[in-house]
Amino acid sequence: MYKAVVVKEFKNDEAIFVEEFSLEELRKGLDEKNFIVKVHAAPLNPLDQNKLLGTIFTLKCPFTPGSEASGIIVESHNKDLIGKKVAVSVQTGTWKEYILATEENSIFLNDDVDLDSASCGFVNPLTAVGLIYQAQKYNAKAVVNLAAQSALGKMINYLAKDSGLNCLNVIRGDENRIQSIIKEYQNENVISTDQDPQSFQKQFKELAEKLSATVAFDPVGGSLTGQIFNNLPQNSILIVYGSLSQKDIEGINGVQVRWANKRLEGFTFYGWIQSIPEQDRKKSKELVQQKMNTLFKTQIHTSYGLNQHKEAISLFRKVQGGQKIIFKMIH
Known part of the structure; x- marks a missing residue:
């Protein structure tokens, strides 16, 4: 039994x-x-x-x-x-x-x-690998990493760096928390949502444009998804891979879809890993195996x-x- x-x-x-x-x-x-x-x-x-x-x-x-x-x-x-x-x-x-x-x-x-x-x-490492795989597929120069303070967010930051991508990390917390993440992640591109929404969106838009961050990873949902989507550069893709807020996605501006050519898509590592070629699937699992004690610990x-x-x-x-x-x- x-x-x-x-x-x-x-x-x-x-x-x-x-x-x-x-x-x-x-x-x-x-x-x-x-x-x-x-x-x-x-x-x-x-x-x-x-x-x-x-x-x-x-x-x-x-x-x-x-x-x-x-x-x-x-x-x-x-x-x-x-x-x-x-x-x-x-x-x-x-x-x-x-x-x-x-x-x-x-x-x-x-x-x-x-x-x-x-x-x-399994889940977090292969989700991180899969999201970066998608960003490279879409020829991104930089990515947006929401909930970057999480275990998975940390993996995404380092994997993006290893893959030659800039990473704009979006976290919650005060200035001390921002500085802590900058030091730990060795990445100065960190902003917090814990500020006035208009100020956050202005700061985010400027950084996203500067970095050409045309792929965003969103595990949060709610109103934050709309704020991020509306302020991404033209021709951007927002990939939703979670719903930590337990709220429906809100505030997406239809003009951004029609005239800025932005789109939103869903992601699960189950679906992704089944969709890629066998050779890529094997390489992805080997990468996780090799870095289980370091990057993916x-x-x-x-x-x-x-x-x-x-x-x-x-x-x-x-x-x-x-x-x-x-x-x-x-x-």
């Missing part, structure tokens, strides 16, 4: 339980193409908050949250795989002690990789057991971006 978190009703923390499932039933799904992973840890991600709120229209209760995890392969028809460390992403949920995974949705890890950090080693804020899911979810809703919370399995 193994344990898993199960959500039986949206928007109700009292309807979230830990239940036991048969490992023998899981083994029945084992074939030549997959393997069983003994989960070490699984993070709480913004996508999980959307799932708990019921805003993912394809999701039905009951379900197990979680979109990624780290662990060790314990059963496989290919005996050479047993004992290998992996970071995995599955759409059947990862807040559980055992999962079925495939090579396609796994990244094999080096022996020296910390499995706590590697539990966040994630600082863990707090860890909980599955039975502490209420405390974990409560804290997750309170902490600021960049502070990762994980479930660690007790086997």
Whole structure:
């Protein structure tokens, strides 16, 4: 038997339980193409908050949250795989002690990789790689990085730099926070939304024009999306990859779409990685594997057991971006 978190009703923390499932039933799904992973840890991600709120229209209760995890392969028809460390992403949920995974949705890890950090080693790293891939596809000279203070925002900043792109980082915070990010990111192009909206938009427009930042990455939504979109240079693309604000996109000026030739598009790393050529997919995963202990290493804020899911979810809703919370399995 193994344990898993199960959500039986949206928007109700009292309807979230830990239940036991048969490992023998899981083994029945084992074939030549997959393997069983003994989960070490699984993070709480913004996508999980959307799932708990019921805003993912394809999701039905009951379900197990979680979109990624780290662990060790314990059963496989290919005996050479047993004992290998992996970071995995599955759409059947990862807040559980055992999962079925495939090579396609796994990244094999080096022996020296910390499995706590590697539990966040799939979604954010490949999202960062995918967004920069799209920016290069659109021949951008610079990108706009919203919520740049987050763990993913930090990855985007450094990956943009490694790829020869300037990065305009948009954060929340006062002047001290701005200076801290400038120093940490080694990038002077940092502005904060914590100011008068007109002043922010004027400052943003000037910097975006100066840098020729024609691709913007938006995980926030709400009115900020409209402010950014309306003040990007002509022929720009705003890529929406999240909705941290839990608000609908607001304030997009139709004139900017028609006459400034701007457009908005959505992005998920699931869809992106399936859409690119196999060679690019392999290179992207190899890049993450090689830099798991450096560029893509994630600082863990707090860890909980599955039975502490209420405390974990409560804290997750309170902490600021960049502070990762994980479930660690007790086997």
